[in-house]
Amino acid sequence: xxxxxxxxxxxxAKQYIPGGVNSPVRSFGSVGGTPRFIERGQGCRIYDVDGxxxxxxxxxxxxxxxxxxxxxxxxxxxxxxxxxxxFGAPTLVETVLAKLVNKAIPSMEMVRMVNSGxxxxxxxLRLARAYTKRNKIVKFAGCYHGHHDSLLVKxxxxxxxxxxxxxxxxxxxxxxxxxTVAFNDKAAMEEVFAKDGGDIAAVIIEAVPGNMGLILPQExxxxxxxxxxxxxxxxxxxxEVMTGFRVALGGCQAVFGIKPDxxxxxxxxxGGLPVGAYGGRREIMxxxxxxxxxxxxxxxxxxxxxxxxxxxxxxxxxxxKGLYEKVTAMSLxxxxxxxxxAQKQGVIVQAHAIGGMFGIFFNDKAVYDYETAKTSDxxxxxxxxxxxxxxxxxxxxxxFETCFMSYAHGETExxxxxxxxxxxxxxxxxxxxxxxx
Ligand SMILES: *Cc1c(COP(=O)(O)O)cnc(C)c1O
Numbered sequence: 001x002x003x004x005x006x007x008x009x010x011x012x013a014k015q016y017i018p019g020g021v022n023s024p025v026r027s028f029g030s031v032g033g034t035p036r037f038i039e040r041g042q043g044c045r046i047y048d049v050d051g052x053x054x055x056x057x058x059x060x061x062x063x064x065x066x067x068x069x070x071x072x073x074x075x076x077x078x079x080x081x082x083x084x085x086x087f088g089a090p091t092l093v094e095t096v097l098a099k100l101v102n103k104a105i106p107s108m109e110m111v112r113m114v115n116s117g118x119x120x121x122x123x124x125l126r127l128a129r130a131y132t133k134r135n136k137i138v139k140f141a142g143c144y145h146g147h148h149d150s151l152l153v154k155x156x157x158x159x160x161x162x163x164x165x166x167x168x169x170x171x172x173x174x175x176x177x178x179x180t181v182a183f184n185d186k187a188a189m190e191e192v193f194a195k196d197g198g199d200i201a202a203v204i205i206e207a208v209p210g211n212m213g214l215i216l217p218q219e220x221x222x223x224x225x226x227x228x229x230x231x232x233x234x235x236x237x238x239x240e241v242m243t244g245f246r247v248a249l250g251g252c253q254a255v256f257g258i259k260p261d262x263x264x265x266x267x268x269x270x271g272g273l274p275v276g277a278y279g280g281r282r283e284i285m286x287x288x289x290x291x292x293x294x295x296x297x298x299x300x301x302x303x304x305x306x307x308x309x310x311x312x313x314x315x316x317x318x319x320x321k322g323l324y325e326k327v328t329a330m331s332l333x334x335x336x337x338x339x340x341x342a343q344k345q346g347v348i349v350q351a352h353a354i355g356g357m358f359g360i361f362f363n364d365k366a367v368y369d370y371e372t373a374k375t376s377d378x379x380x381x382x383x384x385x386x387x388x389x390x391x392x393x394x395x396x397x398x399x400f401e402t403c404f405m406s407y408a409h410g411e412t413e414x415x416x417x418x419x420x421x422x423x424x425x426x427x428x429x430x431x432x433x434x435x436x437x
Contacts, residue, residue: 001390005049009037031382031397041068043408046394054394055413057403062242062267065356066316067408073271076312080305088299093307100314101277104249107259108279112288113302117241117266118146120276121204123296124262125150128202128235130294131284136196138203140183142212142370145204145239149174183209183369184218189228197232204237207252210402212373214352214359222256235261242267245317247355248324271309323407324355330414331358331405337418345425356405373400383431387424393417
């Protein structure tokens, strides 16, 4: 596969942009090799500047659940842009999107739009602290909620991959208010609440963690987290930035039947444009300025282009019959197919799938938290990743990231991906045999 144009673009970018990228994981730092510079996308395919074509399972890290350049989403953006791009005054489409969010996720009685997932979780924490008049936050090892100071503690994916779970520049005084527990570990959570329960403002959780690879909650675990937060008067914040409109229209809270106090969104809600949102119970949300004293603002928040792309995307997700059934079935088929293909070559992987998310761990033991995820064979993943890429299959470039499925993928793509996987796992088997010697 020719990658000369990407290689040249990367070396030029590196002179002006730190690491040549505007978000670390794009640099292929953990897998090595040349990151592909993408020229365009259509449906489930992307095309790089060398003219290579790929079946895309990154989908901009989740947003493109309808596939790239969906004609109706593009038309909605065109229509909006012709009227001007930003006013810093209210527009009708903001309420349209807020109503669609409320319809899909009824626990979000009121919604405030921001510009990224990071901004959504940062704002939700401030609100939770103000509402409860408490300081401490509980998060889970390996969960990622954006890059602001309070939550850049054992943050998973980028941070985990790069080996800097606590970034320099985060004051210890701030990180000290963030308590970290293992996912799926009830005893650890009981312990933290027994010790600090009176000062815990909120527990923030990826109910289905997707930033240490894809991890699933054990039976009853999320119910336990809901129960213990309520018992101690702490708020439960579901970070559904990745899972919202992706594991199901109503996100994890619909799948597992849990009602969080606050929910954070981003990714799909912007339909491929930069948007974030947080929302929840009315009496909590009413504390935000200008109604209440909790300050939070944004010059471009509720931007009409982003709102239009998001609203059209949500409309299509609501309208399209069988969309989530199809996406869920394809994720499951691919994940189990990958596991079977690996087994055929004597490679053991743990395959996880839910809704439009799937992933495999190169691990012969069950993976259910950050510690178990870390025992995976990263070298084997890297061999697999490059073998797939070389065959035109674009997977997330890290063992500790999730892959995504869109409605634009079909049986043909799944079959092609599984064929490529046979070749890739044969290479992994060679790698693991050589390593064992
Ligand atoms: C991507 C992500 C974020 C951060 O969103 P940005 O828009 O990148 O700031 C936060 N939480 C979760 C669960 C995410 O997957």
